[in-house]
Every structure is written in C-alpha cells, then in structure tokens.
Amino acid sequence: xxxxxxxxxxxxxxxxxxxxxxxxxxPAPVDWQSCRAQVLPDAEALAWRAIPWLAELRAGVAAGVExxxxxxxxxxxxxxxxxx
Numbered sequence: 001x002x003x004x005x006x007x008x009x010x011x012x013x014x015x016x017x018x019x020x021x022x023x024x025x026x027p028a029p030v031d032w033q034s035c036r037a038q039v040l041p042d043a044e045a046l047a048w049r050a051i052p053w054l055a056e057l058r059a060g061v062a063a064g065v066e067x068x069x070x071x072x073x074x075x076x077x078x079x080x081x082x083x084x
Contacts (some may be wrong), residue, residue, distance in 0.1 A: 064071040
C-alpha cells in the first residue's frame with residue numbers, strides 16, 4: 001500500500017543528501033613536481049631520438065646495404081595525428 005503524501009514528504013527530506021551535515025575533508029594540496037615527473041618521458045622512452053634516422057628511402061637502402069642492416073620503411077597516408 002502506498003503511504004499518504006503527508007508521511008512521504010518528511011521521509012524525503014531526511015533521506016535527501018542536502019539534509020545531511022557535510023564533514024568532508026579538504027583535499028590534500030597537489031605536488032605538481034611529482035605529477036610532472038610522472039607524465040614526462042624518461043631517458044629510456046626518448047632513446048629513439050638517438051637513432052640517426054634517414055628521411056630518404058634511397059639513402060636508407062644504401063646505408064643498410066653498406067652496413068648489412070635491415071631497413072624500416074614507414075609509409076602512411078593521411079594526417080600524422082590521425083585527424084583525417
């Protein structure tokens with residue numbers, strides 16, 4: 001059986017979150033230096049920059065033949081960030 005409206009209204013006021021006392025703690029201050037250290041890449045992640053990449057296929061194939069090393073050809077179509 002549904003309770004009459006006169007009994008439901010006080011129950012709604014007691015159960016609503018706005019009626020509860022707020023004793024929330026303040027958030028701790030953020031240490032931005034530690035956040036920055038977690039986000040920035042370390043030396044191991046930037047090791048690919050030390051490789052002497054060649055932008056021309058012919059020069060890369062010639063260097064690969066001379067040094068007896070494989071050649072990586074990276075070819076793609078579209079915007080480099082995938083925004084096509």
